[in-house]
Amino acid sequence: KPLALPGAHVVVTGGSSGIGKCIAIECYKQGAFITLVARNEEKLLQAKKEIEKHSINDKQVVLCISVDVSQDYSQVENVIKQAQEKLGPVDMLVNCAGMSLSGKFEDLEVSTFERLMSVNYLGSVYPSRAVITTMKERRVGRIVFVSSQAGQLGLFGFTAYSSSKFAIRGLAEALQMEVKPYNVYVTVAYPPDTDTPGFAEENKTKPLETRLISETTSVCKPEQVAKQIVKDAIVVTMGLFRTIALFYLGSFDSIVRRCMMQRARSEIADKTA
Numbered sequence: 001k002p003l004a005l006p007g008a009h010v011v012v013t014g015g016s017s018g019i020g021k022c023i024a025i026e027c028y029k030q031g032a033f034i035t036l037v038a039r040n041e042e043k044l045l046q047a048k049k050e051i052e053k054h055s056i057n058d059k060q061v062v063l064c065i066s067v068d069v070s071q072d073y074s075q076v077e078n079v080i081k082q083a084q085e086k087l088g089p090v091d092m093l094v095n096c097a098g099m100s101l102s103g104k105f106e107d108l109e110v111s112t113f114e115r116l117m118s119v120n121y122l123g124s125v126y127p128s129r130a131v132i133t134t135m136k137e138r139r140v141g142r143i144v145f146v147s148s149q150a151g152q153l154g155l156f157g158f159t160a161y162s163s164s165k166f167a168i169r170g171l172a173e174a175l176q177m178e179v180k181p182y183n184v185y186v187t188v189a190y191p192p193d194t195d196t197p198g199f200a201e202e203n204k205t206k207p208l209e210t211r212l213i214s215e216t217t218s219v220c221k222p223e224q225v226a227k228q229i230v231k232d233a234i235v236v237t238m239g240l241f242r243t244i245a246l247f248y249l250g251s252f253d254s255i256v257r258r259c260m261m262q263r264a265r266s267e268i269a270d271k272t273a
């Protein structure tokens with residue numbers, strides 16, 4: 001059943017800019033309490049002010065937390081704990097912190113590969129890892145990953161970026177299989193080019209080929225992309241790929257359920273023995 005946003009605690013990483021900020025606004029408009037996670041404190045406060053303009057009651061709170069989601073797991077775990085103490089358990093986590101750098105394979109520094117993998121991939125692993133246990137215990141939760149169209153298709157200039165966005169898909173699909181029996185749902189968004197500060201930054205260094213490929217599609221508004229992402233997270237439906245894989249996923253899910261029941265049974269047996 002759909003997640004009720006009124007009163008829910010939604011954590012948005014990358015919530016101080018672009019798509020993440022629009023996701024936060026969209027959830028706030030529907031009555032959620034928001035925690036914004038990003039590094040720059042000034043941008044966080046600016047975003048907080050902007051989001052608060054959209055309040056629908058006087059209880060709503062926007063909390064700001066400055067942390068690098070890709071550096072140190074224990075730091076991320078700590079700030080999530082702080083957020084839960086202030087606003088209650090996390091009902092929905094949106095992993096939107098990310099960055100893009102393009103260039104031909106041989107022109108990209110190897111450190112760029114490390115950086116993008118660390119921010120886009122590990123920066124989604126850490127916050128998710130920090131909220132998952134409570135979500136499973138409560139049998140409530142949504143985890144949203146933000147990949148990209150370049151996370152479905154490897155594109156010229158995106159050897160470093162595409163691979164970090166493909167990694168997110170593997171993570172999300174495997175995690176979904178694990179947590180579905182606990183009523184926790186995982187969604188992945190694959191947005192097209194979207195008009196954000198991050199996109200403007202990316203365009204400064206895009207190779208010609210990448211720009212021409214990118215120009216074959218139009219640039220979306222972040223508000224529009226955010227609206228769709230929130231909708232998909234609240235009412236989880238099945239995409240085309242999911243439908244094709246339905247049979248397999250269905251039978252894998254039943255294996256997972258069976259094991260969970262079996263384990264519970266043997267735990268009870270152990271206790272009574």
Ligand SMILES: NC(=O)C1=CN([C@@H]2O[C@H](COP(=O)(O)OP(=O)(O)OC[C@H]3O[C@@H](n4cnc5c(N)ncnc54)[C@H](OP(=O)(O)O)[C@@H]3O)[C@@H](O)[C@H]2O)C=CC1
Binds near residue numbers: 069
């Ligand atoms: N715009 C586009 O065309 C598309 C974007 N996407 C993806 O959507 C997401 C958001 O993109 P967009 O809105 O354009 O990006 P922006 O650059 O506008 O915003 C990025 C946000 O992430 C935060 N952030 C970046 N690095 C870190 C970090 N290490 N730790 C914590 N926070 C961090 C930034 O804050 P701060 O710098 O202060 O930390 C900022 O809040 C990204 O994952 C991007 O890959 C996907 C498809 C298309």
Ligand SMILES: CCCCCCCCCCCCCCCC(=O)[C@@H](N)CO
Binds near residue numbers: 148198
């Ligand atoms: C299976 C269906 C896939 C359809 C793919 C069509 C691809 C057309 C062009 C893609 C342009 C590049 C998008 C990258 C956006 C991005 O992530 C960066 N802008 C981030 O800043």
